[in-house]
Amino acid sequence: MTEMTVAANDATNAAYGMALEDIDVSNPVLFRDNTWHPYFKRLREEDPVHYCKSSMFGPYWSVTKYRDIMAVETNPKVFSSEAKSGGITIMDDNAAASLPMFIAMDPPKHDVQRKTVSPIVAPENLATMESVIRQRTADLLDGLPINEEFDWVHRVSIDLTTKMLATLFDFPWDDRAKLTRWSDVTTALPGGGIIDSEEQRMAELMECATYFTELWNQRVNAEPKNDLISMMAHSESTRHMAPEEYLGNIVLLIVGGNDTTRNSMTGGVLALNEFPDEYRKLSANPALISSMVSEIIRWQTPLSHMRRTALEDIEFGGKHIRQGDKVVMWYVSGNRDPEAIDNPDTFIIDRAKPRQHLSFGFGIHRCVGNRLAELQLNILWEEILKRWPDPLQIRVLQEPTRVLSPFVKGYESLPVRINA
Numbered sequence: 001m002t003e004m005t006v007a008a009n010d011a012t013n014a015a016y017g018m019a020l021e022d023i024d025v026s027n028p029v030l031f032r033d034n035t036w037h038p039y040f041k042r043l044r045e046e047d048p049v050h051y052c053k054s055s056m057f058g059p060y061w062s063v064t065k066y067r068d069i070m071a072v073e074t075n076p077k078v079f080s081s082e083a084k085s086g087g088i089t090i091m092d093d094n095a096a097a098s099l100p101m102f103i104a105m106d107p108p109k110h111d112v113q114r115k116t117v118s119p120i121v122a123p124e125n126l127a128t129m130e131s132v133i134r135q136r137t138a139d140l141l142d143g144l145p146i147n148e149e150f151d152w153v154h155r156v157s158i159d160l161t162t163k164m165l166a167t168l169f170d171f172p173w174d175d176r177a178k179l180t181r182w183s184d185v186t187t188a189l190p191g192g193g194i195i196d197s198e199e200q201r202m203a204e205l206m207e208c209a210t211y212f213t214e215l216w217n218q219r220v221n222a223e224p225k226n227d228l229i230s231m232m233a234h235s236e237s238t239r240h241m242a243p244e245e246y247l248g249n250i251v252l253l254i255v256g257g258n259d260t261t262r263n264s265m266t267g268g269v270l271a272l273n274e275f276p277d278e279y280r281k282l283s284a285n286p287a288l289i290s291s292m293v294s295e296i297i298r299w300q301t302p303l304s305h306m307r308r309t310a311l312e313d314i315e316f317g318g319k320h321i322r323q324g325d326k327v328v329m330w331y332v333s334g335n336r337d338p339e340a341i342d343n344p345d346t347f348i349i350d351r352a353k354p355r356q357h358l359s360f361g362f363g364i365h366r367c368v369g370n371r372l373a374e375l376q377l378n379i380l381w382e383e384i385l386k387r388w389p390d391p392l393q394i395r396v397l398q399e400p401t402r403v404l405s406p407f408v409k410g411y412e413s414l415p416v417r418i419n420a
């Protein structure tokens with residue numbers, strides 16, 4: 001019996017051995033240790049709308065089934081995203097998450113601000129960016145070490161997503177590593193290795209605010225260009241934003257453009273190694289890349305949850321949710337719901353409905369950059385298979401180091417070797 005099997009059995013015994021009311025799926029250790037599966041499985045089976053009375057983030061409701069998550073997503077009049085009501089994460093004390101930003105707004109203001117930045121990922125703009133993304137990806141892969149161990153997270157996933165962010169913002173190229181740092185600082189738990197306190201988080205994000213304010217001042221006094229800062233600076237709906245709202249939207253765009261793609265770039269390599277028959281299927285038929293990309297995004301679920309706050313008392317899933325209650329939609333659970341997705345715990349690259357997943361959210365808050373994320377992942381795997389077409393040529397050497405977070409479901413490192 002492997003160590004992974006023992007750990008999985010221990011997690012299952014723990015999840016089913018405790019009182020239902022004591023289950024706290026927000027415990028970040030579950031995600032760091034990859035032992036979250038059986039806890040959500042039990043909630044889906046026995047208590048799909050579950051109240052946790054005590055956690056490090058306070059009391060909260062967990063919504064764990066696909067159809068119930070969809071019902072919450074599509075009812076913004078009752079389940080609010082507003083920053084002033086609590087925002088979009090379970091982490092109430094995270095000052096960055098409480099900043100006003102368009103994902104943490106309800107209509108109509110949300111719709112207007114989202115519309116301002118959405119042209120950057122319009123089909124015609126993605127077509128323009130494709131050649132740049134492909135050239136960068138090709139150059140990076142050509143520079144990777146062969147037949148020796150390296151860290152996929154830092155050499156590939158972080159590098160490519162940081163360069164993409166810098167392009168979207170037209171950010172000074174030599175300073176682009178700041179974008180990755182600010183993304184990590186925004187979502188990190190204090191004491192988890194990235195920041196030590198909320199004070200440090202806000203001190204670093206104030207540096208972010210200062211830097212982006214200078215870029216705003218440059219763009220607002222120049223001719224409009226096709227980058228996110230220029231779009232906001234020249235739009236009537238966003239050019240008069242308060243400083244904290246500008247910072248909030250910048251933080252949203254940094255995290256949204258970074259974590260989803262970055263962790264899916266790593267998660268795909270891991271999933272194909274865990275399911276080698278799927279890797280063989282891919283090598284035999286590269287036309288499956290597009291379908292596989294959607295499956296990677298479902299399988300990885302780069303953001304484990306989104307949070308809403310009840311604006312009024314409501315009966316939901318047989319439970320009485322009160323005004324002001326924190327309601328957490330666990331995408332990571334909905335994406336493993338067998339009532340919505342066949343054989344959900346198996347990575348299958350040629351699913352009949354590969355885009356049926358919750359990783360991008362749903363309804364008015366569906367990820368604005370979802371097509372760009374898919375494009376980057378498609379290009380990465382097209383270029384990988386051009387160079388290393390054989391099954392398991394990219395070999396995972398040991399278990400990844402995962403992020404300590406109930407929000408970002410990601411990786412700190414993944415040791416691999418390319419056999420060629």
